[in-house]
Amino acid sequence: MPTPNMTEKEIIDYLGKTTLPTVLVEGEDDVAIYRWLENQLGVFNGSVLFCGGRDVLISIYRKRAVFSHKKVAWLADLDMWKFSDVPADLEGIIFTTGYSIENDLYAGSEIESLLDEAEKALHSQLLTVVSRWFVFEIIEYQAGRYANIASNINRVVDLYTMDISPKFAVDRGYLEPNQTLVNAVLADYKLQLRGKTLLQVLIKYLSGTGRNAKYSYSIIIEMCLKLYPNNAYVKRITEKVKAQL
Numbered sequence: 001m002p003t004p005n006m007t008e009k010e011i012i013d014y015l016g017k018t019t020l021p022t023v024l025v026e027g028e029d030d031v032a033i034y035r036w037l038e039n040q041l042g043v044f045n046g047s048v049l050f051c052g053g054r055d056v057l058i059s060i061y062r063k064r065a066v067f068s069h070k071k072v073a074w075l076a077d078l079d080m081w082k083f084s085d086v087p088a089d090l091e092g093i094i095f096t097t098g099y100s101i102e103n104d105l106y107a108g109s110e111i112e113s114l115l116d117e118a119e120k121a122l123h124s125q126l127l128t129v130v131s132r133w134f135v136f137e138i139i140e141y142q143a144g145r146y147a148n149i150a151s152n153i154n155r156v157v158d159l160y161t162m163d164i165s166p167k168f169a170v171d172r173g174y175l176e177p178n179q180t181l182v183n184a185v186l187a188d189y190k191l192q193l194r195g196k197t198l199l200q201v202l203i204k205y206l207s208g209t210g211r212n213a214k215y216s217y218s219i220i221i222e223m224c225l226k227l228y229p230n231n232a233y234v235k236r237i238t239e240k241v242k243a244q245l
Helices: 008-017 028-044 054-061 079-083 101-107 117-142 166-172 179-187 195-206 217-227 232-244
Strands: 022-025 047-050 072-076
Touching: 008 022, 008 054, 022 028, 022 054, 028 047, 028 101, 028 217, 028 232, 054 072, 072 232, 079 117, 101 195, 101 217, 101 232, 117 179, 117 195, 195 217
Parallel strands: 022 047, 022 072
Antiparallel strands: none
């Protein structure tokens, strides 16, 4: 796997010279996922190359005529395009089904079965509060305003009242969204709620004080990758990557 610290120009130069099939992905935040994907592709004898972010990947994609004779596949998270249209000129990029690659892993697993009954009830309550906030951010995004989707749930939610934190609400200018929109996200939260946020909610209870077995982000990701080989969302990605290569 080539170094994840290459510049856009270095990546383009690399693609122009290499004889290996290459899968371009966004960044190294999810390195374990992409290393696993590289293994799943098996005999393609190529490499996964990090672009340092979606903007860089898209910029390189739009310059692909420079190395159009090479075997390259493109993989990126939908992110907020989950709630709008993907630009028409990016149709050759393989986008995740859910908000991100974590969503596709999560949605194709039964990882929530690790929660006991009391934890499931609390998890459901927290998901509802977090979804109210996230729908507010979706509305901001769709209105062309800044969407602060990366806020940690510990800042967004007052866990004692299990409601939106009053301080966060004032600081963010939070307005309560329409309940119908909230229900729509909750009905499909595994694919619609930002993956890292989704995992924060789960880890809140799977790493709780007094719990005998505690689970971290990396452990949950590894379990999603390895315990659910028939994940339809991941299979879709690997099949599309193989088709592009």
